[in-house]
Amino acid sequence: MPAATVRQLALDLDAFEGPFDLLLTLLLKEELEPREVDVAAIVVSFVELMAERDELDLEVCGEFLVLISALLELKARALFPDEASELAELEPEEAAEELARRLAEYRRMKEAAAWLVQRLSSESDRWFRLGPAPLAPQPERTLAAQDPEALAGALRTLAAPPLAVSLGHMALRFPPVSQFLERFRSLLSRRRRFDFDTEVGMLPRVEQAVALLALLELRKSGEIDLSQAAPFAPIRVSKASRSSAAPGPAERRSALPAPRGREEGIEALDSERILEWTARSA
Amino acid sequence: MDSPLRLIAANPVDHVARTVESLLVVASAPLSVHELADAANDDPERIETALGLLRERYSEGRCGIVLEQVAGGFAFRASREAAEACARLFERPVERGLSQAALETLAIVAYVGPCSRPEVARIRGVAADSAVASLVERGLITEAGREGGLGGAVRYRTTPLFERVFGLESLASLPRLDDLGASPEELRDRLLEVAEARAS
């Protein structure tokens, strides 16, 4: 049997139906989420296919092993987009344990979701009313005694002539960028990393925007590294592992899936993503 | 115990009646015979027969659930003997104050006199629909005819409850705002003028 058989292996999974090589293509083109792919089901399909043959083809098995391990690696990476560096600090055994723990956690949640789906369909013939009954008593709202001066005050507010038109309010007042530069530097002198969102979440939006500019400034000068699990996820700020002015190697920012390319390209993409996050969340 | 049940279940009217019970217990508005017939996929006549059966079963004094015929059709309600218990179930805590939107709207209606939602909206510079609705629901304002007769916008005025809540003997005892206008008409003009200036 030619090795091509492996790639032609017909799969019938929840997320995908078709030959194995099409599945791989879709994964590489990022048109299919690796986490959606049931690797165990592929293995079983392969074993079943092999069982139908009379002889054991080592070449086919070898190719299958290579492809399936690549797939497993893709899947594992997809589960840890933001914490690759954290994992790298672990001992290999610890990392393996952590990986297994998270895979198990996600698998259990998928199973729980499947249970919910099943439950929904078994309960689809249970009908109940949402909201009040047609002839339910109208709840009476009682208002405490009020001061009539409040009414006079409200009307005075409405009758107050508007201020002469001034464009003064158009100029937003915001703190200088330098204030945040110092604040973040001093934070990083005490801690190795912090969450941008947690740090500035309580500030007004304008100040958050200035804080972001300060962050970009620090990133540009190579003082910090930024990572983000996904668009809109919290931005994690950590001290640059090399305090030289040069930006760190691209791999360390694998959290932002940037195309491999020149440093400037990656950096521009980083900023773009972060700006997009701010603009959408604002 | 089983045999009488079987006898009843064998009767198709009882099956229709059970379906009608189901429909009435999930409905959020009264259901007409036709709506019941459509949903149950049955004849209106059989629905009426079933309703007759249910009216007996769910009647005052016999059951805590009472089948009532109202304008829109049929609906279940609580029996009168449980009125107090139901009132306790729906009791709401005393509210301390009004929202700014409600307070402004109420002030306009109280000082300017009967006015419509569009008018309130013009003075406040924002839509007044939900503020008006909540004041009506609380019984602080009520409908008072229409602007320019039939077809005009509904006007609202304050209620006796409003006077009680604000500790007023009558509208005449509202705090005076002479500096803003001597009469309700002057006040209204002043407010509209300011609103226009604000909008421009």
Add this chain to the structure above:
Amino acid sequence: MDSPLRLIAANPVDHVARTVESLLVVASAPLSVHELADAANDDPERIETALGLLRERYSEGRCGIVLEQVAGGFAFRASREAAEACARLFERPVERGLSQAALETLAIVAYVGPCSRPEVARIRGVAADSAVASLVERGLITEAGREGGLGGAVRYRTTPLFERVFGLESLASLPRLDDLGASPEELRDRLLEVAEARAS
């Protein structure tokens, strides 16, 4: 003193049962024994006895109205045999059309307990924002404070509506995660089958 009272309340449990029927037929959501006892102004024990009686009376197959224990309380619903009629009456219930992402998010919030969007994203490996928004909109999850107090990420928990839609007495009646998905066993069985087929 006692005897006339006894005469009037010849069957006190039945009186309580009627009050409970009344309360349940008008309630907007399931009522707990305590809520029923407070509204009925009666002992929780007597309420429980009355509920026992009503569960029998309003049971599947006996009546179009079914009393169920759900979402931490008791509520009436339509009998399952009237499901088609109810479906014709309504367009579509809230819970239909949940995406895979929404279901996984819902499972995480239900099992992990109050948790934030970043936490959900960490477990799922992708952002959970739109899934969370759609679940909030459907009323299946709701905000439950912030992580580490003020300024932290908003946490979410499931609502009583979630329990009701999924027919759960409480969150405790979710199956244990360890009991879910016999997939490893299934896989092993399939592999064993293959091995046996080859051996034979």
